[in-house]
Amino acid sequence: MANAFWCVVEDDRKGYPKKVTAEVLAEARRLSGGTAEAVWLTDSAQPEGLMRLAEWGATKIWLVEHAGLAPYRGEVWAPVLATLVAAQAPKAILGAVTSRQRELLARLAARLGVGFAADTVALAMDGDTLVATRPVYAGKLLSKVTWAKPPWVATLRPNVFKPAEPVAGREPVVERPAVTVPDAMLKLVERREEVSTGLPELSEAELVVSGGRGMKGPEHFVILEHLASVIGAAVGASRAAVDAGWRPHRFQIGQTGRTISPKLYLGFGISGAIQHLAGMRTSKIIVAVNKDPEAPIFKVADYGIVGDLFEVVPALTEEFKKLLAK
Ligand SMILES: Cc1cc2nc3c(=O)[nH]c(=O)nc-3n(C[C@H](O)[C@H](O)[C@H](O)COP(=O)(O)OP(=O)(O)OC[C@H]3O[C@@H](n4cnc5c(N)ncnc54)[C@H](O)[C@@H]3O)c2cc1C
Structure with a gap:
């Protein structure tokens, strides 16, 4: 038609x-x-x-x-x-x-x-x-x-x-139209494995928790995963965290990663480089947690907390737990 x-x-x-x-x-x-x-x-x-x-x-x-x-x-x-x-x-x-x-x-x-x-x-x-x-x-x-x-x-x-x-x-x-499916020129995928994080898929998630270089190492992402599991969010990362090998590339948000538009984006230890903002600035509500009050992410944030993420994340998680238990 x-x-x-x-x-x-x-x-x-x-x-x-x-x-x-x-x-x-x-x-x-x-x-x-x-x-x-x-x-x-x-x-x-x-x-x-x-x-x-x-x-x-x-x-x-x-x-x-x-x-x-x-x-x-x-x-x-x-x-x-x-x-x-x-x-x-x-x-x-x-x-x-x-x-x-x-x-x-x-x-x-x-x-x-x-x-x-x-x-x-x-x-x-x-x-x-x-x-x-x-x-x-x-x-x-x-x-x-x-x-x-x-x-x-x-x-x-x-x-x-x-x-x-x-x-x-x-x-x-x-x-069901009759079409010829051409042969593949390249065999790119040998086998496919589903890796489930148990959390929502990043590009479709309505809530996203994201960590950057301020997370200081891959082992600390567990606190973000805990927060994410409490509120039902996906976990993303900045390129600095991905380049450091702390998170796989599929979790990278930004110009050379995923573009997301969740209802709520919570960024921890992320400075707010323009390439990162390119992937998340259309989020409905942006919350940034950074110990540097001059971090550029605060310019796009709706809410900001100047503080140490290692204190803020557990405190937020506890508050969300209490709220959601009501
Ligand atoms: C062509 C190109 C493409 C790119 N594509 C992307 C992309 O897709 N996505 C992307 O993210 N970047 C991308 N980048 C990289 C980008 O320019 C930045 O280098 C990167 O986003 C920085 O990541 P970050 O904010 O985690 O690290 P940093 O800029 O190092 O910021 C870390 C922040 O953590 C804060 N911090 C440290 N410790 C704590 C703590 N304990 N508590 C609270 N805050 C703390 C610091 O104050 C700092 O603001 C690209 C760059 C180029 C050139």
Whole structure:
């Protein structure tokens, strides 16, 4: 359908769409005036996953289910998606700022020879044209961009857009288009292991606790993990902590790490370098704890505590425990 807005499904690799897909679908529905279609590339989709997409408002689901799509490889997925786009001519293709989709949609736009608005934080129709707002210069400015020609390709920052409210009873309308899945040129992944921290996933978490060089060593992150487990937060880190080998790279927040927009960000022993701010300054409430009153992070913080994190973290944890026990 030529006027459709497509939402590229981000799944949990177990056959279920993730919450961020509800955010993208809601936006696609709002902008298109109701014609929001999901496009799902996967090796295995669960029937409940399809149901979830319908309940979130997908009027149609383009399902490409093929063993050759796992694990994700951009050079395999992008031509499949481009073939579908060429056949169906949607007006917009929207995805999420996740490690897979930020690559996939950039590749797609390049193949189609159209513009790509990465990391958008707002979308609006101006007459017949889509206008995207996206941070530039590490979040110092917001720029508005539009496209010279359709389809409009964009990724949306997680936790910024309101997710779709599920409406029970909507039945999924599934199309299984015949597409050729190319062979992978490279075998990049030998095996995949799920490492569960028991805490929420960083880019989707509503609460994030983050530690920097001020943590002084990997062994001290346990106090942040304890605080995080009390309030149900994810644990992130600055690049200094990651470069020191204290945390794996997937927990890095910032320009060369994850971009997050939680409801609450708590930063401990993080100075607030511009590259770090680029990944978290759109958090709704920022709390900074630093022993240096001149630390730049206080300029963006809604609340600040000048103090030693090794005293503040345990004290905060105890206070949260008391509050949550009520
Ligand atoms: C191209 C490029 C890309 C980059 N990408 C990223 C990125 O994605 N993410 C990122 O984070 N950085 C990134 N950086 C690095 C960035 O410039 C900073 O070096 C880094 O963010 C600093 O990390 P930090 O705040 O943990 O450490 P520091 O700047 O060393 O700050 C440590 C802070 O801890 C405080 N402190 C120390 N002890 C305590 C204590 N006991 N209690 C309370 N406070 C204490 C200190 O006062 C200080 O403010 C990038 C840099 C470049 C050049």
